[in-house]
Amino acid sequence: MREQIPQKIIHKYLRQKKHFPHVWCSGCGIGIVLGDIIRAINLLDIKKDDIAMVSGIGCSSRMPVYIDVNTLHTTHGRAITFATGIKLAKPNMKVIVITGDGDGTAIGGNHFIHAARRNIDLTVILINNNIYGMTGGQASPTTPVGDIATTAPYGVIERNFDICELAIAAGASFVARTTAFHTIEAKKIIAKAISKQGLALVEIITQCPVIYGRFNKKGSAVDMLKWQRDNTIPVESISKMPEEKKKGKIVRGILVNKDIPEYTKEYEKLIENVSKPQNYTKTHKKI
Amino acid sequence: MKKNDDKKAPQLLQGNEAIALAAIEAKIRFFAGYPITPSSEIAELMSRELPKYEGKFIQMEDELSSMGAIIGASIAGLKSMTATSGPGFSLMQENIGFACIAEVPCLIVNVMRGGPSTGLPTSPSQGDIMQARWGTHGDHSIIALYPDSVLESYELTIRAVNLSEKYRTPVILLLDEVIAHMRESVILPQKEELNIIERVKPDIPPEWYVHYKDSPDYITPVANFGEGYRFHITSLAHDKYGFPTRKIDEVKTMMDRLRNKIYDNLYDIIQIESYKMQDAEIAIFAAGVVARSAKEAVRIARKQGIKVGLIRPLTIWPFPDYDVQRMLEKCKDIIIAELNQGQLYHEIERVWSERTKSRLHKLQRYDGLILSSEQILSKIAEVK
Structure with a gap:
């Protein structure tokens, strides 16, 4: 008699044929994030048909091909714009954008802030590995000052973006940060972000041991994961901590979670108003 | 401009207005754009008209994103368009290439103005003829239509939307600034005279579905996102399922398909x-x-x-x-x-x-x- 074959959650969501082994280097954190996203989707029990995953270009943006939902791999920096079109065309779909530090905040920076300003219901998972990995290790907007990259052989002199601060300033309704190390926390945060009505940004700090880590002597993947553990502090405990312990540490957790009008819902209200003749005369201005 | 119910009554319309009206008739239900002279009237009219048809209008932050948004909406099932002029058309080239390789139907109206660069924003020019053909990088085929009157702007807009749906390709409508802003008395075709082509949806089980299915005339049913057919679309070279490939036979098949779907159907596409x-x-x-x-x-x-x-x-x-x-x-x-x-x-x-x-x-x-x-x-x- 055949024994029951154990099934992992990820097996329900991955496309098994043809696509493995994946493109990511050994020790890379992006696969961990894919696992987090799958577990979050499973936790929320959303139908696969109702999810669109949209990405740009880069290491992180290769993720959609592996997951069995409606998947779209677009041009560099533009994932949010394609996602905006999908969301407006099918407002009931859960649209998840996968982007990276270069894709999302350099070439796609303008789309990023305007999506936050509009507060359109997208879940933006920004995987921050502090480098352009796929093109071989050039400096990104989040490569720390002084660190080495192939286009910064004498060390980066540009100041970095704080991605969460950027999203908060631009008006996003949900902003959170976590790391590849904190995988349980990441699952919970991603689930909350997907459930949030409005633009939800989740920055996930991940290790790139093969390129960024090697250039900057950060050690192995395990060392870099330990760094994430030791150099981040949860936002909940920040008020109880003495100043010297907070110094130089990165804050994790849900930084902003507010209820503000969401774009697709506002547009549906607009359609409803325009369709009523009595309202129509009010809203209609002759140009 | 108001919709005239009186049959055969002439209306005084601009080229830009005729395009917007035709787009609504052709069942365009999504417009994303960015203001630019001399095409802005199209965006203005679409922002006013689309919500009445439960369509969506969005003013994006630039033309890069406008092009991205209309492709996204088209993939999710809405007939989509944008309108721009030279400088904006330059920015759109990136994602026009995406629409070519991923075979996404959409309409791009380019009201031409003097160039290069900012050039002559309010003057006519036919300087974008080659950009319409070769603006985006890499080998690709494209359909571009070119009306000479307000009435023909209306007719060719409908034809452009039909061709884009039929051949799953971006179609460019080139317009002269003079036609865009000139007012002519026109009698628009009645609804029953119009032939509007709708996207053919698959009626097979999802596991049988092939997004870029071989067919002698390249016309195959297309699934939209969110309707039970889960598939992958990529800007990379891909196989017939849409998954990235570097296998030489699969890449060649894809490249041949992009060319042949246009050049094997010249009899249907070309009008002089x-x-x-x-x-x-x-x-x-x-x-x-x-x-x-x-x-x-x-x-x-x-x-x-x-x-x-x-x-x-x-x-x-x-x-x-x-x-x-x-x-x-x-x-x-x-x-x-x-x-x-x-x-x-x-x-x-x-x-x-x-x-x-x-x-x-x-x-x-x-x-x-x-x-x-x-x-x-x-x-x-x-x-x-």
Whole structure:
């Protein structure tokens, strides 16, 4: 008699044929994030048909091909714009954008802030590995000052973006940060972000041991994961901590979670108003 | 502008307005754009009209994102369009390439203005003819239509949307600034006269679905996102399922498909107008607003007993090689009249061969004004 074959959650969501082994280097954190996203989707029990995953270009943006939902791999920096079109065309779909530090905040920076300003219901998972990995290790907007990259052989002199601060300033309704190390926390945060009505940004700090880590002597993947553990502090405990312990540490957790009008819902209200003749005369201005 | 229920009643419309009205009739239900002269009226009208049809309008942060948004909406099942002019059209090239490789139907209206760069924002020019063909990088095929009147702007907008849905390709509608802003009295076709092509949806189980299915005429059912068929779309070279590939046979199949779906269907895509060409010894080749001046010049010259005719492409890309070849074989002198430094001339020169024996004459203007019928007449007198 055949024994029951154990099934992992990820097996329900991955496309098994043809696509493995994946493109990511050994020790890379992006696969961990894919696992987090799958577990979050499973936790929320959303139908696969109702999810669109949209990405740009880069290491992180290769993720959609592996997951069995409606998947779209677009041009560099533009994932949010394609996602905006999908969301407006099918407002009931859960649209998840996968982007990276270069894709999302350099070439796609303008789309990023305007999506936050509009507060359109997208879940933006920004995987921050502090480098352009796929093109071989050039400096990104989040490569720390002084660190080495192939286009910064004498060390980066540009100041970095704080991605969460950027999203908060631009008006996003949900902003959170976590790391590849904190995988349980990441699952919970991603689930909350997907459930949030409005633009939800989740920055996930991940290790790139093969390129960024090697250039900057950060050690192995395990060392870099330990760094994430030791150099981040949860936002909940920040008020109880003495100043010297907070110094130089990165804050994790849900930084902003507010209820503000969401774009697709506002547009549906607009359609409803325009369709009523009595309202129509009010809203209609002759140009 | 208001919708006229009175059948056959003429309306006074701008080219830009006619395009917006036609788009609504063609069931365009998504518009994303960014303001730019001389195309802004299209966006303004769509922002006013679309919500009445439960359609969506969004003003994006730039033309890069406008193009991205219309592709996204098209993938999710809405017929989509944008409208722009030269500088914006340059920014859209990136994602026009995406729509080509991923085979996403969409309409891009480019109301041409003087270039390069900011150039002459409010003046006519035909300087984007080559950009419409080769603006995005890499080998690709494209369909571009080119009306010469307000009524034809309406008709070709509907045709453009139909061709984009049928062949799963971006279609560009090139428009002269003069046509965009000129008002003409037009009687729009009645709804029942219009042939609107809808996207054919698959009726097979999802596991049987192939997104880029082989078919002799390249017309296959297409699934939209969120309707039970889960598939992958990528900007990378891909196999017939849409998954990235570097296998040489799969890449070649994809590249051949992108070309052949257009070039095997030329009979369906190409439209030209042939005016008084039966006995013509001199032919004028002109498109858009220049063809209007040329038509007037032909009428006047005919009264003077000069055997002159006009060939006007309504489909500018793919280029009507066959019709041009016939013109070159038939007429001894060809005047290529255009508002640029020879973009159409180069194409005619490509089709020309020793065998055709005809002589090619340039008539070009690129100072922000259109060619008048007098200028074309004096050119006719010069070559006669």
